Amino acid sequence: MGSLVYVDNNATTSIAPEVLEAMLPYLTERYGNPSSLYRFGGSVHADMEQARGHVAELIGASDTEIVFTSCGTESDTTAVLSALATASDKRHIVTTAVEHPAIIGLCEYLETAGYTVTYLPVDEQGRLDLEQLSDAISDQTAIVSIMHANNETGVIFPLDEIAAIVKQRGCLLHTDAVQSVGKLPLDLRNMPVDFLSLSGHKLHAPKGVGALYIRKNTPYKPLLMGGHQERNLRAGTENVASIVGLGRAAQLASAHMEDEQTRVRGLRDRLQEGLIAACPDTRVNGADAPRLPNTLHISFGYIEGESITLLLDELGICVSTGSACSTGSLEISHVIDAMQVPPMYAHGSIRFSLSRYNTDAEVDYILEQVPPMIARLREMSPYGHE
Amino acid sequence: MWDYTERVKDYFLNPRNVGDMPDANGIGDTGSLRCGDAMKLYIKVEEIDGQERIARASFQTFGCASAIASASALTEMAIGLTLEEAEKITNDDIVKFLGGLPTAKIHCSVMGAEALHAAIANYRGEEPDEADPEARIVCKCFEVTEQKIRDAVHEHNLTSVEQVTNYTKAGGACGECKPEIARIIGEVLAEKARLASADAPSSEREAAIRRLLEEQIAPALGVHGGGLQLLAIEGDRVVVVMTGACSMCAGMNTTVKEFVEKTLQEQIDEDILVEVGG
Numbered sequence: 140m141g142s143l144v145y146v147d148n149n150a151t152t153s154i155a156p157e158v159l160e161a162m163l164p165y166l167t168e169r170y171g172n173p174s175s176l177y178r179f180g181g182s183v184h185a186d187m188e189q190a191r192g193h194v195a196e197l198i199g200a201s202d203t204e205i206v207f208t209s210c211g212t213e214s215d216t217t218a219v220l221s222a223l224a225t226a227s228d229k230r231h232i233v234t235t236a237v238e239h240p241a242i243i244g245l246c247e248y249l250e251t252a253g254y255t256v257t258y259l260p261v262d263e264q265g266r267l268d269l270e271q272l273s274d275a276i277s278d279q280t281a282i283v284s285i286m287h288a289n290n291e292t293g294v295i296f297p298l299d300e301i302a303a304i305v306k307q308r309g310c311l312l313h314t315d316a317v318q319s320v321g322k323l324p325l326d327l328r329n330m331p332v333d334f335l336s337l338s339g340h341k342l343h344a345p346k347g348v349g350a351l352y353i354r355k356n357t358p359y360k361p362l363l364m365g366g367h368q369e370r371n372l373r374a375g376t377e378n379v380a381s382i383v384g385l386g387r388a389a390q391l392a393s394a395h396m397e398d399e400q401t402r403v404r405g406l407r408d409r410l411q412e413g414l415i416a417a418c419p420d421t422r423v424n425g426a427d428a429p430r431l432p433n434t435l436h437i438s439f440g441y442i443e444g445e446s447i448t449l450l451l452d453e454l455g456i457c458v459s460t461g462s463a464c465s466t467g468s469l470e471i472s473h474v475i476d477a478m479q480v481p482p483m484y485a486h487g488s489i490r491f492s493l494s495r496y497n498t499d500a501e502v503d504y505i506l507e508q509v510p511p512m513i514a515r516l517r518e519m520s521p522y523g524h525e
Numbered sequence: 526m527w528d529y530t531e532r533v534k535d536y537f538l539n540p541r542n543v544g545d546m547p548d549a550n551g552i553g554d555t556g557s558l559r560c561g562d563a564m565k566l567y568i569k570v571e572e573i574d575g576q577e578r579i580a581r582a583s584f585q586t587f588g589c590a591s592a593i594a595s596a597s598a599l600t601e602m603a604i605g606l607t608l609e610e611a612e613k614i615t616n617d618d619i620v621k622f623l624g625g626l627p628t629a630k631i632h633c634s635v636m637g638a639e640a641l642h643a644a645i646a647n648y649r650g651e652e653p654d655e656a657d658p659e660a661r662i663v664c665k666c667f668e669v670t671e672q673k674i675r676d677a678v679h680e681h682n683l684t685s686v687e688q689v690t691n692y693t694k695a696g697g698a699c700g701e702c703k704p705e706i707a708r709i710i711g712e713v714l715a716e717k718a719r720l721a722s723a724d725a726p727s728s729e730r731e732a733a734i735r736r737l738l739e740e741q742i743a744p745a746l747g748v749h750g751g752g753l754q755l756l757a758i759e760g761d762r763v764v765v766v767m768t769g770a771c772s773m774c775a776g777m778n779t780t781v782k783e784f785v786e787k788t789l790q791e792q793i794d795e796d797i798l799v800e801v802g803g
Binding site for chain 1: 554
């Protein structure tokens with residue numbers, strides 16, 4: 140195959156050519172500050188607003204409910220801290236054990252600052268028990284923050300049911316939808332979510348841009364102050380080129396939604412079935428739960444993830460491993476740990492995540508190269524031999 | 526393979542002496558599945574020119590690239606050696622042979638040296654002594670003994686829990702044993718300091734510094750579960766290592782500067798500078 144087979148799209152994606160093309164003028168001749176009064180700056184503002192409209196349309200929001208940020212992590216942090224600031228008497232947060240580090244890390248910090256956090260467990264398929272969610276919410280709960288789809292396994296949480304429960308308890312709801320926006324249809328008009336985080340570089344826009352959806356009339360306190368930008372909701376001169384890029388990427392995501400659900404899903408399913416058929420003692424994590432159409436999280440028994448990842452790298456195949464053989468931190472990812480994947484498998488976990496740019500030929504190449512490589516590593520392993 | 530040397534990459538991508546050995550007469554097992562790496566080393570000892578030498582060696586590894594490379598390198602290093610020579614191979618020798626390993630991966634080389642020593646012991650028919658207090662396990666996640674931690678601290682002059690974790694993996698998973706590791710570090714360093722101070726005649730000023738550290742500063746830190754150990758006094762430089770809770774505290778440097786140094790400056794000499802050694 141010679142060239143790179145990039146199947147790590149939950150880590151980041153390539154910038155779509157159309158997105159780059161839309162951005163270039165703002166990196167060259169149209170460098171004006173959107174806050175300036177003269178037309179050279181002010182006209183840029185109008186283009187930014189158009190981008191806002193495209194992002195709003197992708198998730199079924201109004202333009203005024205979208206605030207541009209620098210990344211998904213900023214969106215997550217803003218939402219949670221805003222909820223704590225606007226309900227200062229409430230000192231409790233409900234989240235899950237499998238959130239992205241952006242939320243887990245923030246919650247761990249907040250615990251040291253006197254807040255209490257409930258981390259809802261998941262079952263072995265990565266699913267939540269919604270009864271536990273309902274029980275966890277109290278009148279002390281300032282916000283519930285639950286991701287829409289898991290970045291490692293692709294397991295989708297039932298956001299509509301979650302929203303119904305949280306709203307019935309009169310609590311604010313934030314969802315980290317960084318992995319699902321652009322891959323799953325979303326319509327916030329029919330889903331009472333208060334905050335939603337999304338990130339540009341997961342949907343073929345550049346790194347360094349994200350957005351936070353804030354439902355109309357939701358109490359809000361900005362994270363970045365000291366500037367009137369974003370209607371006083373997020374200070375700081377706008378990353379105009381990337382915002383325009385995110386707008387274009389949102390348009391493209393809407394246009395390719397069908398492709399994501401059919402062709403990309405087909406590629407993923409073929410990859411999954413091919414690997415399972417060719418590699419014995421292999422399991423798919425979250426296989427029985429609803430999953431993102433592009434994600435395959437697979438555990439190869441008896442071998443270790445870093446070795447697999449580096450040998451795949453030698454073959455020009457880019458993937459992530461859920462296991463890090465290092466010290467100073469837990470050996471297997473918190474998600475795999477929460478799903479109680481047995482250690483014999485947990486350490487050999489690999490995530491393949493596809494995008495609309497992946498092809499049948501690439502899946503063929505992976506299916507041809509990976510099984511012998513897995514067999515070779517297993518020969519080296521002290522385990523799994525009769 | 527971002528931070529691996531060319532040599533590590535080579536031994537990972539083209540491992541030498543892979544697989545089990547049906548006619549092995551010494552087998553060494555180390556690591557465990559739970560900790561994410563495990564190694565099995567097979568040796569065939571034969572008498573060559575009147576000496577017992579490792580005629581062949583092979584390995585099986587469940588682990589990352591550096592675990593595979595360490596095991597593979599080890600077999601090459603061991604083949605042809607007498608048992609006495611092979612026994613002297615340390616993890617540092619493996620690291621040197623590979624041209625270095627990332628800090629977080631040092632434990633792979635430690636595992637290699639252990640597997641070799643275990644294989645030699647197995648060949649000689651030695652059984653591990655379960656009743657030995659030195660076999661006491663401190664880190665339950667990774668089955669690391671107190672002796673192993675003591676040896677690592679002693680040999681490599683380690684002063685922090687993090688360093689011990691990098692060398693032995695102890696404390697790398699649940700972290701429950703970290704206070705105990707800190708205590709062991711303190712003990713080993715105290716022993717070392719005692720040996721060192723016995724050799725060197727100390728001036729009056731040095732004695733005053735020692736007294737102040739022992740009688741005032743250490744007890745004050747002890748209130749918070751922490752402590753400190755004097756490593757050296759060189760002119761105005763006072764080198765200490767923080768132990769117990771202090772060694773893991775984010776505010777350690779502030780404690781050193783604002784409390785330890787200030788107290789010494791105020792009560793003994795304003796030129797004194799306190800540094801954290803290691």
